Structure formats: C-alpha cells, structure tokens
Ligand SMILES: Cc1cc2nc3c(=O)[nH]c(=O)nc-3n(C[C@H](O)[C@H](O)[C@H](O)COP(=O)(O)OP(=O)(O)OC[C@H]3O[C@@H](n4cnc5c(N)ncnc54)[C@H](O)[C@@H]3O)c2cc1C
C-alpha cells in the first residue's frame with residue numbers, strides 16, 4: 001500500500017528505456033519515502049519480463065498478460081490500472097511522456113481524479129505549507145516542469161489527491177542498475193475479471209512500427225545541424241565529423257523540415273532531449289524549442305555566421321563562421337592532433 | 340449523413356516566437372507582449388472537422404472554448420474558416436483550473452450542447468503544454484479516445500477510422516462514435532479564412548460584447564441569429580462547483596521561475612586554422628573527445 005509505482009511501456013517485447021529510467025528514479029524516491037517500488041506491465045507474451053525489472057530495484061512486478069492487451073489501446077489499460085490503483089493506493093505513479101504515457105496518463109488520472117503533471121524534468125521530495133488552509137504537508141512529490149513554451153519552469157504539487165502522477169520524457173532521467181541481484185515478487189493480475197466488452201471498442205487495424213535505429217539519446221557526442229547547414233550534401237560533412245569523433249548526428253526541426261535529416265534525429269521540445277558530453281551546434285539559431293532539448297549538454301560549441309545568434313548565449317565556444325568552412329577544419333585538426 | 344462535431348479550441352499566448360520585447364529586462368516573460376492566438380494544433384483539429392463537413396453534407400461544426408471574454412476571437416476565427424457556430428464558456432469560477440478542472444468544465448458544456456457524434460481537440464496547447472485535456476474530456480464523458488490523429492480516413496454515423504502518428508511509426512485505428520480525437524501538428528494545416536465568411540461573421544459577437552458597444556450600436560442578431568456567439572457562465576451549465584477552478588484542481592502550482600538566459604560568456608573563436616587547432620587540442624586534453 002502507498003508505494004511508488006512505475007507504469008511500464010513495452011517496446012518490441014522489452015521494457016522501454018524510458019520506463020527503466022523511471023524505475024531508477026522511482027527507486028530513489030521510494031528509498032527517500034521509505035516505501036516499496038512497484039512496476040506494472042501490461043501486454044501479451046510477457047513471460048519473464050520481471051527479470052528485466054528486478055535489477056532496477058522492483059519489489060513487486062504486477063503483470064497483466066492477455067492477448068487483448070497487445071497492441072496497446074487506451075481503455076483496457078485504463079480499466080486495469082484504475083482497478084489496481086484503487087486497491088493499492090499508490091502515493092506516486094510515474095509513466096513515460098511518450099505517445100503511450102500521454103495517451104494513458106490523463107485518462108487514468110481523470111478516472112482517479114488524481115491530478116497529473118506532464119513532462120517533468122525533475123522530481124524531488126519536499127514539504128509544503130498551505131498558509132491559507134493552515135495545513136502542512138510532508139513528503140510531497142515536487143513535480144518540476146517547463147511550461148509556456150519552455151519560458152518558465154513550474155513546481156507542481158498534488159497536496160491532497162493520490163496518486164501523485166507525473167510523466168517524464170525519455171532521456172530526462174538516468175537509467176542505472178540498482179542491484180543486479182535484486183529480487184522482488186510477481187503479482188499476476190486477473191485481467192479476465194476486469195475487462196468489460198466496452199473496454200474493447202477501439203480496434204487497431206494496422207500498425208507499422210519503424211524500428212528505432214538511431215540512438216542519439218545515448219550518444220556522448222552529438223553533431224547537430226540546423227537550417228544554416230544549407231543542403232543535404234553539406235549535412236554529409238556533419239556525418240563525417242560525427243563519425244570521426246565517435247558521435248551521432250542530430251538536427252533542428254528546421255533541418256528536418258527541410259529534409260536534411262530524418263525525424264528521429266530531431267532534438268528539442270518536439271524531438272528528443274539529449275545531454276551529451278559535447279554538443280556541436282552547426283547553423284542552428286538556438287530557438288527555445290530547440291535549446292529545451294539540449295541545454296543540459298556538458299559542453300556546447302556553436303558554429304554560426306551570425307555573431308549574435310541566440311545559441312551563442314548557451315555556448316562554451318562560439319565560432320563565428322561558415323559551417324562549410326569550419327566543419328572540415330574540425331575534422332582535419334582533430335585527425336592531426338590524435339595521430 | 341451529417342455529423343455533429345464539436346471542436347475544442349483554446350486561445351493561447353504565442354509562446355513560439357518569444358522575441359526580444361517578449362522578455363522583460365529582468366528576464367521574465369512579458370505576457371502583454373505576446374499576441375493571443377488560436378492554439379496551433381487546434382487549427383489542425385478544426386481542419387479535420389471542416390474536411391468531414393466537406394465530405395458529409397449536413398455536418399455541423401461547433402467551436403467550444405473556455406477562457407476570458409476575448410477568447411471569443413477564437414470562435415470568430417473558426418467561423419471565418421467554415422465553422423457553423425460557437426460557444427464561449429467564461430466565468431471567474433473557472434479561474435485557476437488545472438487540466439482536470441478544465442476538462443470537467445468542458446465536458447459539462449458539451450453535455451449541454453445538442454447531441455454530438457465527434458469531439459475534436461488539438462493534441463496540446465502551447466502554453467500549458469500538457470496534452471492532457473483531450474483524453475480527460477473523453478474520460479469525463481465516458482467516450483473512447485484516439486490521440487495523435489493525423490488523418491481521418493473514413494467516417495460514418497457509427498464509426499471513424501483514423502491514422503495516428505506515433506514516435507516510431509503509424510497506426511490505423513477504428514473507433515465507434517461518439518468519441519474524442521486529438522489532432523497532431525503533423526496533420527494538414529488549416530485552410531485560410533474565407534472572404535465571404537469573413538464578411539458574414541465579422542459582426543458575430545457574444546452578448547457581453549454586444550452590451551459593451553456604444554449606444555448607437557445596432558444589434559443585428561434579431562434577424563441574423565447566426566451572429567450570436569453563445570456565451571455560457573457556470574450557471575448555464577450543470578456542474579458541481581467543487582470540481583471547478585482551483586478547488587477542483589488536484590495539482591497546484593507551488594512555484595514558478597522564469598527561465599533567464601544566464602549570461603555565461605562564450606569563448607569567441609574565428610575559423611582561423613590556429614584557433615581551431617588550439618580548440619581541438621583543448622578538447623582532447625580535457626577528455627571531451629578522443
Ligand atoms: C506553468 C503551468 C504549468 C501547468 N502544469 C500543469 C500540469 O502539469 N498539470 C495540469 O493538470 N495542469 C497544469 N497546468 C494548468 C493547465 O495549463 C490549464 O489547466 C490549461 O487550462 C489546460 O491545459 P493545457 O494548456 O496544457 O492544455 P492541453 O491539455 O495541452 O490542451 C489540449 C487540447 O485541449 C483543448 N483545450 C485545452 N484547454 C481548452 C480550453 N480552455 N478551451 C477549449 N479547449 C481547450 C484544446 O483542443 C487543446 O489543444 C499548468 C499551468 C501553468 C500555468
């Protein structure tokens with residue numbers, strides 16, 4: 001009762017990265033709150049899935065395995081989760097801010113009248129004093145999130161309703177094995193008893209999932225190109241630089257829209273959030289929707305022919321010049337100095 | 340076969356192009372300098388509704404918005420593009436609503452409207468940025484939902500087939516009606532204003548707007564009822580006040596910080612060979628690369 005829950009997402013038969021990242025966060029919250037960490041997995045053919053979750057510190061793994069739960073649709077998942085949460089009364093429930101979590105989370109929170117905070121970038125535990133009502137609270141979840149197009153950062157709390165629900169985007173939290181030998185227990189859910197015919201009215205007729213090939217999120221070096229790169233051909237130079245440095249190529253939305261790079265490489269508010277060791281921004285102006293996805297990079301090098309480009313405000317090094325001239329030089333001098 | 344469609348549209352400050360004047364000297368957001376606009380993805384939602392109207396004659400498209408009085412602009416904007424009528428939900432009782440209280444209020448208003456077949460919302464508003472209101476309205480009304488819709492492939496009175504855009508692919512789903520869909524920015528852009536409709540609806544107003552006109556203002560709504568934008572306060576819809584506004588909102592904003600661009604000084608370099616050479620040496624020496 002009153003534990004921390006992570007609603008896990010299954011991707012190609014495995015627990016998705018974003019869910020494991022939340023398990024790591026959930027474990028540290030549970031330790032702080034002195035309670036258990038429980039994972040919830042719904043889908044089909046999930047045999048052995050708990051083994052993927054124990055090393056992240058799962059004390060209990062609730063599994064609902066039924067052919068009607070694959071592929072995902074909103075209503076049956078909602079019914080099962082609401083049913084479980086009404087019994088277990090979690091104090092905190094986390095899920096990924098993916099298309100899955102952002103479809104499911106609001107539905108569940110509405111049914112439980114519990115409140116949901118979207119797209120948190122940080123989760124902390126802290127007290128709260130409501131001076132007007134003369135009430136004090138201990139151990140609330142501070143749900144910290146950007147809003148207003150990234151121009152403000154708000155700390156949201158749910159003082160009175162449970163669970164305190166939050167979604168977090170992929171790549172925001174760190175995934176870390178808690179204890180490779182950790183063992184929890186499984187609770188098999190009686191899906192058949194919960195599902196009603198009206199839960200099954202939406203039908204997935206077809207889906208083709210394009211496999212996620214690119215993995216810019218986990219790359220420690222990212223060479224990102226913007227509209228200022230100018231052409232797909234010039235983008236090839238960035239690929240070369242990324243390759244010699246052992247990194248990946250990322251892109252701004254303007255570059256993706258222009259067809260220089262594929263959508264899965266988009267970084268920013270509507271793309272992925274990254275925080276590599278080194279981010280090289282080439283011909284990117286540095287609009288807030290882009291910087292929201294990369295501003296936590298440890299080091300930023302900006303290459304822009306406009307000395308006043310906003311990206312330079314974030315940069316550790318601002319090279320004022322043409323991408324087409326600077327990028328080949330970076331390759332050349334890197335090679336010279338590492339020979 | 341005509342459908343009855345409700346489009347949920349929100350008036351939002353334009354947070355996308357936060358220019359120099361949109362930030363105050365202290366680095367905080369100057370809301371007054373941000374123009375109020377039709378939430379971008381709600382325009383995508385409206386376009387989907389208008390396409391259904393093109394395909395199925397007899398379809399009626401209503402715009403529902405909750406907000407301050409000036410949010411009637413959103414309704415007029417919708418009328419200029421082909422919507423049939425609009426409803427403004429406005430009351431102090433709604434102030435301070437989180438997404439749950441917003442969804443509750445919207446769902447009560449929808450219940451009061453004529454029978455509907457389909458509710459279309461945008462995926463996400465660009466100020467609150469949560470993408471929660473669509474699914475929560477669906478839950479409050481006990482209707483099925485399809486989020487991230489990119490295209491309505493077909494529809495009849497009983498069901499609708501929709502293409503969804505997900506992170507790593509696309510999905511085609513079938514949903515019985517009535518139901519709720521939320522539309523993605525990747526869906527087609529909304530058609531522009533239509534000159535004839537602009538003329539027709541230029542004087543469409545809410546009752547409050549009409550009352551605040553000067554004395555020689557001629558009220559046209561008696562013989563042109565389409566010029567009336569329906570305005571509802573909390574008393575016009577059936578609600579439980581405990582579920583509205585601040586008290587109906589489980590989430591509370593504890594603290595807000597404006598993002599101030601810290602004046603971290605960048606090291607300025609030129610493309611000269613020796614400077615790039617020096618940079619690479621530095622990065623290799625401090626193990627950033629190599
Ligand atoms: C800084 C800040 C942070 C916030 N964080 C949260 C949070 O984490 N959780 C939370 O529950 N609330 C939060 N809120 C409150 C939330 O912004 C408001 O409740 C808002 O009215 C609706 O949320 P949204 O803008 O995110 O809309 P979204 O859920 O993103 O909107 C989706 C769609 O719903 C429809 N819609 C939304 N609002 C209306 C409306 N008023 N009229 C008609 N249609 C509408 C539109 O079609 C829209 O495209 C926050 C508010 C602020 C100021």
Ligand SMILES: Cc1cc2nc3c(=O)[nH]c(=O)nc-3n(C[C@H](O)[C@H](O)[C@H](O)COP(=O)(O)OP(=O)(O)OC[C@H]3O[C@@H](n4cnc5c(N)ncnc54)[C@H](O)[C@@H]3O)c2cc1C
Nearest residue numbers: 226227228252253254268269270271283285289290305323
């Ligand atoms: C709701 C919403 C969500 C968004 N989400 C994202 C997102 O996730 N990611 C994202 O990136 N954007 C996003 N955007 C778009 C964002 O607002 C910007 O439009 C986009 O980031 C701009 O891309 P850019 O910097 O490549 O292009 P531009 O703004 O056009 O900048 C090009 C830059 O290149 C420089 N330049 C030109 N030629 C050269 C040259 N030869 N050598 C060197 N420099 C040169 C120019 O000086 C300029 O600074 C979003 C927008 C909205 C409204």
